[in-house]
Amino acid sequence: MIWIVLILGIVILGALLYWQLILAEGAYLGRFVVTLLYDWSARLYDRIKSFDPGYEQWFLGRPLSMALGVLPDPLILDVATGTARLARTLFQQAGFHGRLIGLDYSRKMLQEAVKETRPWAEQLTFIWQDASQLPFEDNTFDAVTCLEALEFMPDPEHVLREMARVLRPGGIMLITNRIGSGARWMPGRTYTPDTFQSKLRDLPLEMIRVQPWQEDYDLLWGRKPGMDGPVGLRRLEEILLCPKCQAHVSHKGQIFICQNGHQILIAEDGVLESARISTTRDL
Ligand SMILES: C[S@@+](CC[C@H](N)C(=O)[O-])C[C@H]1O[C@@H](n2cnc3c(N)ncnc32)[C@H](O)[C@@H]1O
Structure with missing residues (x-):
């Protein structure tokens, strides 16, 4: 009898660990565990994800660059930038001459980001910082983005409010919503498409557009109402x-x-x- 209980205990513990560490990537164990897992996998991250440059350009780089097109030097904040996947596709767009600040709480992911973006180093700043507190003035950025990361934050809605705060009126928000089977394993951290859109409307964002993207993620585009506020390039001291x-x-x-x-x-x-x-x- 004792063996059955022991084996059952080990199976339940194994299943729990698999859920918490593999499926939920440490999301319920706090930002320290999430960050530790990304620190450990930082050097393998790009290989695991095997980003296709054409696909990245088609869904991310080109549409974002075109949306910012009329601005001469747009300023972008990429929250949870990881290994700078967004920066890499954006800076390859011929018409893009802006500046991007990439923020992440995994120092090792940022180390990889720096290595991968050397050709554009002059136009990039990386900040090691928790996304729950964005250290910038209100109404600063022409675009604020966050890809494949919101569900790993302890309080995703707070991060959304922070992103909306630093976005300037008229600025663009580009964000992912986790869907599909992956979302079912992360209750409380993911939202149905309708709920997520209504949360974006409450920020408030307008002109919200949902774009099917991957099996696990939709892309959502939105705009902060209004049209004033400083636009484009500024020195870091002015906004940090x-x-x-x-x-x-x-x-x-x-x-x-x-x-x-x-x-x-x-x-x-x-x-x-x-x-x-x-x-x-x-x-
Ligand atoms: C799946 S990766 C996505 C990275 C990148 N946006 C991309 O699409 O490749 C999730 C990223 O979120 C970061 N992250 C998780 N929690 C964070 C937090 N509280 N603050 C800042 N970054 C966080 C991780 O360090 C990791 O780099």
Whole structure:
């Protein structure tokens, strides 16, 4: 009898671990576990995903570049940028001359992103930061994107509100919604297509368009109502806020520093390490 209970226990534990770690990719175990799993798989990520450049260009790079077309130097924030899949296809578009900030909480994914985007390094900034707090002024970006990541965040709706906050009026939001069998394994983190659209409308976004994309994801395009606000390229000091006290920061050599002495280090690979703030007292 004891053996049956033991074997049953092991099977249930194995199934639970498979659900939590493989199917849900650590989503219910907190951002530390999610990030750890992405840190571990960062070097293999592109091989696992085997992105097809033509497909990326057709569904992401070209339509986003065209949507931003009339702006001379659009400024884009890619939340949970991973290995910079969006940046790579966008910068290959002939008509695109903007700047992109890629934010992610996995430092190792950002390391890969830096390596993969060397030809466009001048137009890119990567920030190591949790998406639940976007360290930017309101109404800043011409486009805010987040692909295949929202369901891994502890509070996806909060991240959506943050994304809408930093998007300028008239700006474009491009986001994925998990669908299909994958979504069934992530209750509370995924939404039916109708619910997701209504959440986007509540942000508020308008002109929402759902585009079938992959077996596991729909693409959703939307626009923030209104048409004012600063447009295009600005220096990082003008838009970056201290993640600890929300004060403006200034650039001094290898750091960004706010009036309260909180420092964001610019690492050797150029990544802004805002997830690890130090103060002048630490020196
Ligand atoms: C499936 S990958 C998607 C990466 C990229 N957007 C793409 O489409 O290839 C999910 C990404 O979300 C990031 N991520 C998960 N939770 C995060 C959080 N709380 N803040 C920022 N990034 C997060 C992971 O580190 C990982 O790079």
